Amino acid sequence: MAPIPGSGLAKGLAVTLRTMTKKTVTAQYPDVQPELPPRTRGVIGLFEENCTVCMLCARECPDWCIYIDSHKETVPPAAPGGRERSRNVLDRFAIDFSLCMYCGICIEVCPFDALFWSPEFEYAETDIHELTHERDKLREWMWTVPEPPALDPHAEEPKEIAAARKAAEKAAAQAAAEAEAAAAAEAAAQAEAATQAQAQAQAEAEAEADAQAQEDQQ
Known part of the structure; x- marks a missing residue:
């Protein structure tokens, strides 16, 4: 069935009329955070x-705003008698967001799912040079990326994300253990110092008592 002439104009005017009847509300940002769509294009996470x-x-990248440095590393053979192989090791991955136009081409062309859209948008700076963010910041933004809906509700977590999560949990547990050990060592040192001070005070008191006894005998 052919569309009715002028139906598109009528739909557009209907949207205009509905909008005109609504009350104007000013968003009190930053006191009130905006409600962002689930797949908002904010920044790029690595x-x-x-x-x-x-x-x-x-x-x-049409803006040439992605800077990557790497070096080659020789990997020993996986099995005895095998051949060594070389691999690229990432040294630097930075994105200059003062040049980025958020087209998303880098995310679409990545064949290994290493780049994702993050909904974070609060990264304004007073210096334009500070808009070039290195891989540590891009990795930090990666953890704000919403998970896509699974094809199977009972599917397991992807092995890459599981490995990264386990590594982060291991690092956090190691840091907590080191902090706990440092606190225990500090508490032991304080207890030892208190014991030594108490023993010294007791020795001084005994020496003073002995001296007083000798004076009384004389």
């Missing part, structure tokens, strides 16, 4: 474990 330094994102 999942470093998936990056193979293929340079495809940097080559396809």
Whole structure:
């Protein structure tokens, strides 16, 4: 069935009329945070474990705002008698958000799912040079990326994300253990110092008592 002439104009005017009847409300940002759509394009997060330094994102970027440095590393053979192989190791991954136009081409062309959209948008700076964010910041933004809906509700977590999460949990547990050990060592040192001070005070009191006894005998 052919569309009725003028139906598009009528739909547009209907939207205009509905909007005109609504009350104007000013969003009190930043006191009230905006409600963002689930897949908002804020900044780009880097999942470093998936990056193979293929340079495809940097080559396809129309703004040339992605900077990548790497070096080659020799990996020993997996089995005796095997051949050594070389791999690229990521040294630097930075994005200059003062040049980025948020087209998302780098995310689309990445064949290893190393780049994702994060809903974070509060990264304003007073110096334009500070809008170039290195891989540590991009990795921090990665943890704000909402998880896509699973094809199977009972599917297991992807092995890459599980490995990264376990590594983060292990690092946090190690840091907590080190902090606990440091606190225990400090408490032991304080207890030992208190014991020594108490023993010294007791020795001084005994010496004073002995001296007083000798004076009384004389």
